[in-house]
Amino acid sequence: MHEQDPITGVLNKYFGNLATQVLHALHVQPYNPQAPITETFAMELLVFGLLLVFFVLVRLSLNVENPGTIQQVAEMIHSFVSGQAESIIGSRGQEFVMFTTSVVLFVLLSNLLGMVPGLIAPTSKATVPLGLALVCWIYYHYYGIREHGFGYIKQFIGPIWWISPMMFPIEIISHLARILSLTVRLYANMFAGEMVTLVFFSLVPIAIPVVFMSLHLGVALIQAYIFMLLTMIYVSQAVAHDH
Numbered sequence: 001m002h003e004q005d006p007i008t009g010v011l012n013k014y015f016g017n018l019a020t021q022v023l024h025a026l027h028v029q030p031y032n033p034q035a036p037i038t039e040t041f042a043m044e045l046l047v048f049g050l051l052l053v054f055f056v057l058v059r060l061s062l063n064v065e066n067p068g069t070i071q072q073v074a075e076m077i078h079s080f081v082s083g084q085a086e087s088i089i090g091s092r093g094q095e096f097v098m099f100t101t102s103v104v105l106f107v108l109l110s111n112l113l114g115m116v117p118g119l120i121a122p123t124s125k126a127t128v129p130l131g132l133a134l135v136c137w138i139y140y141h142y143y144g145i146r147e148h149g150f151g152y153i154k155q156f157i158g159p160i161w162w163i164s165p166m167m168f169p170i171e172i173i174s175h176l177a178r179i180l181s182l183t184v185r186l187y188a189n190m191f192a193g194e195m196v197t198l199v200f201f202s203l204v205p206i207a208i209p210v211v212f213m214s215l216h217l218g219v220a221l222i223q224a225y226i227f228m229l230l231t232m233i234y235v236s237q238a239v240a241h242d243h
């Protein structure tokens with residue numbers, strides 16, 4: 001049996017029984033009753049905890065006259081995401097900065113966990129990218145409906161009424177395919193990066209893996225950016241009035 005990382009082991013030791021009770025209450029049978037909290041879920045909790053600590057530290061260290069390092073990092077992140085939102089979504093981009101910032105930081109930190117010995121990148125497991133994709137999909141549809149009301153359906157039937165019966169199923173499939181696209185793109189890249197790094201570490205544990213660790217870092221950054229970028233594009237299309 002695969003040995004658990006220390007974080008997952010601690011969570012199962014102290015919260016395993018509670019997790020089992022919750023799963024049974026939901027009529028879900030845990031895959032491993034002795035360790036109901038999986039490594040993937042444990043890593044997600046770790047990412048959530050790290051982000052929570054980061055945001056709390058930023059809040060506590062806010063200083064207009066003499067900003068600290070953490071505040072400067074936070075301002076750089078906010079400035080970057082804000083710039084991307086304004087260039088893609090437009091004047092209303094600031095409304096969606098909080099969500100897209102949370103998405104890009106969660107994906108990036110999840111990707112980078114795979115570079116820590118003994119830990120796995122939760123995004124290298126298909127369930128995590130799928131969950132993120134579903135959240136983003138629901139998010140932009142929610143704002144599309146909120147912006148247009150029932151008129152949001154016009155985005156699915158096109159401007160020409162007599163081809164709308166053909167356009168509607170095509171658009172529905174297209175929007176559902178976005179979930180698959182976001183999921184597979186992130187999952188496949190992170191899974192492949194983890195496997196390549198692991199293989200070369202097992203073969204040559206000194207010099208060559210450093211190159212692949214650098215590539216893994218690049219892939220982690222690019223995939224987090226692409227995920228955020230596509231989310232912004234979908235939001236911009238959902239709230240636009242020029243359809």
